[in-house]
Amino acid sequence: MRSRPRKSARMKIDTDRINNLLSKLQQLVPELHSRRSCTNEALTSKVLQDTCDYIRYLQREVHDLSDQLLQLLDTADIDANQAAIIRHLIA
Template identity: 90%
Template structure:
């Protein structure tokens, strides 16, 4: 290997490299919290790893939509409820 190739390659350090065991551990944790993945047991191949990551992204997007929808519902309730204006303002500020 030439000196130029050695210089252009990233150094193997504990801060930049995650080993396979750690990746498998993290994928396993994702499988435990994402409902669509709870029934799957292992993440040993790339296709399954890709599926875990895709399902996780989909689940996060779903949760974001849920938060948005629930926030809108709460704002609508605040508009119609008989609630102290200061309390309503605080809640609106927290939602925004």
């Protein structure tokens, strides 16, 4: 009958870990920074959804900035080898 306490202890650790990670996400994502810690499933879902939205936003920003850099490389007067290296790094 020792399996029940271990299972609940494992569940408690997992819940604590999840809550800790959600708290860290709230600190990292600007839209979530001002919210209080998650205490229920609805708030947890909102934190995860907002985090996914923020990651998508950052990916778009990286893509847009990479495009702008490539356009600048096309018009800049730099060595072809340097331009090739930069293109390779952002591809």
